[in-house]
Structures are given as structure tokens and as C-alpha cells.
Amino acid sequence: MKQTELLDIILERLKASGGRMTKKRECVLGALLSMDRPASAEEIRERAELPASDLVTVYRNLETFEHLGVLQRVPLENGTQLFELTAPDEHYHHLICRKCHKTERLDICVGHEVVKRAKAHGYSKIAHVMEVYGLCEDCEKS
Numbered sequence: 001m002k003q004t005e006l007l008d009i010i011l012e013r014l015k016a017s018g019g020r021m022t023k024k025r026e027c028v029l030g031a032l033l034s035m036d037r038p039a040s041a042e043e044i045r046e047r048a049e050l051p052a053s054d055l056v057t058v059y060r061n062l063e064t065f066e067h068l069g070v071l072q073r074v075p076l077e078n079g080t081q082l083f084e085l086t087a088p089d090e091h092y093h094h095l096i097c098r099k100c101h102k103t104e105r106l107d108i109c110v111g112h113e114v115v116k117r118a119k120a121h122g123y124s125k126i127a128h129v130m131e132v133y134g135l136c137e138d139c140e141k142s
């Protein structure tokens with residue numbers, strides 16, 4: 001999905017949820033749209049050119065986008081999280097370098113079998129997370 005299409009969906013959903021497009025929200029959204037890989041809240045704040053005191057605002061906006069169904073969290077091994085915009089009903093699994101945090105999308109989803117089993121347990125609204133960690137080629141060499 002193109003970024004412009006995704007932006008239309010986000011604006012539509014924001015409006016439908018009764019949310020307003022504030023100046024700061026626009027900055028955070030612009031930063032997310034300009035990212036070509038998942039980024040930390042701190043990186044997003046910097047890209048959005050918001051002061052350090054606005055980190056909480058960034059988190060609040062990330063939560064809003066998550067509730068709108070257009071933001072995926074990417075957990076790192078150390079428990080911190082990266083964030084990226086994803087189209088509704090899409091999600092990705094990533095290959096993440098544990099040293100430089102370089103992130104690549106894996107073009108597979110191993111979730112179908114897992115979801116089937118979870119449904120067999122009587123669960124609905126099932127989500128799954130699977131990220132793969134390792135050392136990238138560049139970090140291995142250095």
C-alpha cells in the first residue's frame with residue numbers, strides 16, 4: 001500500500017473516532033510516514049522535531065494510531081519497542097540486528113497455524129507477535 005493511501009485511511013479513521021489532527025499529532029504522523037524502518041519513540045520524536053519534553057506526547061499519539069489499527073509495535077529483546085505504520089489488517093515479522101537495531105521485514109507469516117490452534121481453544125480477536133533477532137553481516141564483521 002502506498003503511503004498516500006495509508007495516510008487517507010489514517011485521516012479517515014481518526015475522523016471516525018472523533019480524534020482531531022493537532023499540530024503535534026501531524027508532526028508525529030509525518031515522522032512515521034517518513035520512516036523506512038521501525039523506529040523508537042525517541043527517534044520518532046527527533047524526526048518530528050519535537051522537544052524532549054514532548055516524548056509523552058509522542059507516546060500518546062502512538063497509542064492513538066495503534067487504536068486506529070495502523071501502528072505495529074516491534075519489541076526488541078531488551079523489552080524496548082520500535083514502532084511502524086502498517087496498513088489495517090496487515091502485520092509484519094522482522095529480522096532485527098541485536099547490535100545496530102537494523103530491521104528488515106520478513107516476507108513470511110508463520111501465524112496461520114498458530115491462529116488456528118488459538119481458535120480451537122475458543123479464543124477470538126487473536127493477535128500474534130514473532131520477531132527474529134540476530135547479528136547482521138556488518139556487525140558480525142566489526
Ligand SMILES: [Zn+2]
Nearest residue numbers: 097100136139
Ligand atoms: Zn547490525
Ligand SMILES: [Zn+2]
Nearest residue numbers: 093109110111
Ligand atoms: Zn504473522
